Amino acid sequence: MEPLNWTGSLGTFLNPLMLWAVYAFIAAFLANMAMSIIGMRQADPIVNPDHTISYKLGPVDYALLVMKYAVFVFLGAIAVHIVAGILQPSHEARGIIGGLGARFLPVWIALIASFVLSIRFKRRLGLYGKLFDNLIGMIGFGLAMFWLFTAIFAPMIATHGAIDQVASMRNAVPGSAVAGGDEGLFAYYLLGGDNLGRDVFSRMIFGAREVLTIAPAATLFAFMVGITLGLPAGYMGGRFDTLITFVANLVLAFPVILLFYLLVTPEIVEAGVPVYMAAVLFILPVIFLWVLLYSRYRSQPHIIKWVAIPITLLLLLLYLGTVFRFDPFVWLATSFIGYLNQGNPVSEWMMTTRDSYEPLIGIPIDGNLLIVFVSVVFVNSPTVFRIVRGLVLDIKTRDYVAAAQTRGEGPWYIMLWEILPNARGPLIVDFCLRIGYTTILLGTLGFFGLGVDPESANWGSTINEGRALLRLYPHPPLPPALALMTLVLGLNLLADGLREESLKD
């Protein structure tokens, strides 16, 4: 079969259009720059005698208009390609862009649905709804959600498996027809093959799933740790504050890359360091939640008894199962049966199986992933700590805190239910930014091959793999690189939009 071309059947008339749009944009941009430098400005509004405002457009305005419409034409052409890709039946007519657009169909549907719903109900959605008054915020939201939905629908979008190799497709150019693979495979490698003959497009899609499960979770943990330590440090001050601030500065003074190189090695995993670090870092969210519930419902014992205690115990079990691979029920049961059958072969069998028993509750994380997760949390939490501490120092002088103190509320109630909710704006903004930063960190780890499985579709490691033959075959590392860039850009724009909208209050 012939390889696909980029634009398919519509290319014959859409390509020149897009090319002209690009030329027009560049020309108008240069003209605009030149005119700005010689001091020409946009037209000022003229107030007419009947109090209406009109403009007498000058050359600068026309240049700007040309730029605007060129962007619209270009985006419109892309949109036509995508729609045509979904509607046209044959791969040849779709071309690569249309084919990609068609594969992303679930994402488009989810994106359109979320935008329509959000804009429809934006007045009732608080800060989230206000985001849709802000163009930059909307673009950022769109980009971030695009990758989130891609991660969710990854198996529907990907054309091949992340690690399926087709030997004849090594370094195949984008749009190559799959030859020599099994029957029933998708007929094309839309973005080409990498040096092992795996589909670049599918790896990028599955990479999104890997990145978007670890990055937000690690950021969330970093926030829990930072908040749990930052609230008391800022509110109470004293020795505790001095100590924690010193430790936080210590971690911040550590060059990130050195820390990663020291921590994320198989030897460190063998020495059990990640488990100790996880033991310290993961207990903080459990404590956080318990204190959160206890300080609020202290005077309502039935809520404490039926909600707070069960939730905390469940989390504690999850903590024990995840970090220590320890299940107290299995332990108790085996100990009890072993006690009853003392001296019996059964008891010895019990003792030996107990250690290899998988806990019922607990997320199975292998050592390599755990160390990656823990290191990323460890690197991020001091910054969060500093932000939270700064916010608390600012907020604790407010009147409502004084009012709560006068009411006789305990310090933890004030921290968690008076100060924290009022610090949420900057924290949400920083959360978005920090997911992006964490994504970059994870990519760095992948780029150096630290702690990731060599087969992994992680964007960082895919970029690293493509690096060796970069000058000959540029197509394998480019899609994950652009994917990472757009995701982080989206999150940064989203944070920017949120910040702007929250400042308007």
Next chain:
Amino acid sequence: MGLFILRRLGVMILTALCLTFVVFFLTNLGPNLEKLAKTQGNARMTDAEVVQWLDNRGYSRPLLVRYGEWLGVAPGWTRVAPDGTETGRCVDPGSTIAESPTFCGVFQGDLGYSTVSADEVSNVVGGRLALTGWLMLLAFSVMVPAALIVGIMAGMREGSRLDRSLSTFSIASTATPEYVSGVIFIILFASSTSGLSPWLAANGWIDGRTLFLGSARSAMTDITFWNFTLPVITIALYGMGYIARMTRASMAEVMTAQYIRTARLKGVSFRNIVLKHALRNALIAPFTVIMLQIPWLLTGVVIVETLFNYNGFGWTLVEAAGNNDIEMLLTCSVVAVFVVLLTQLISDIGYVYLNPRIRIS
């Protein structure tokens, strides 16, 4: 001021001690030592042989004592083998214990021996640091002026079209880590089959086959525009956005100040307001950010040196960490930690010095 610097120095030394101890601890964990023994000795050593190997080289004593030796506050270990040869931390091969100094550590200026380079660490690290120094210097001399110009232009008219486009540009640059921009730059400018180079070469506008060189190996001996542009731009681009955003925020804040309004009302031209009244005050905050950016660039330096095959400090760090070259790794961390702490100190002092409100009180 004197007391302030003294206290900062005290904290700095404490931090440096803590951090080097952490690095010492992590590099000297059991499995790491075992790996060292197997790479240096014999890959098929039995466990007993590994213990013996480590014993002979003084690795099996308490961690704190060895940390003291490395620092140079505890006397170095010595050992007399059954056949009478004398070995020790401070004993050079061929000399005796009596001839050698008792202490040899960082305080004595002895950084130890690099097992990977098979040379004294101090002989290796100097040249590598000089190479990275050039990279950092050039990256800074591109990044800082560009970032300040972008930030000031964006901040002088907050909310204008120029501000919007420049801010988006700075956000985009902070969203593009070095391993992404580096790869894109190589494809665009340094590949003979893709990007701009084939087109430029076909038109005869460039001499060689590519516009820039995708490897900075030749820049280690001779820095040229051709081989060093891409690494420098790659580092500069990622760091630039953050400084530009900080400058913009600071500039925008200054532009709303009362004295700027007074100047406007007096009829001072916009150009003079920006250059004479606003600029100096707007540059106080970015100064701190620029200084704190230096340690942040370290990650970028490691990535760029790996990507462009430039054997500087970052590359050395990667090599040392990959082969558990303990003393080299410790030296790298000492250098890195001191760079971080020194820039923090300079930024604190600079902030106090630049800001008259703090200086006088």
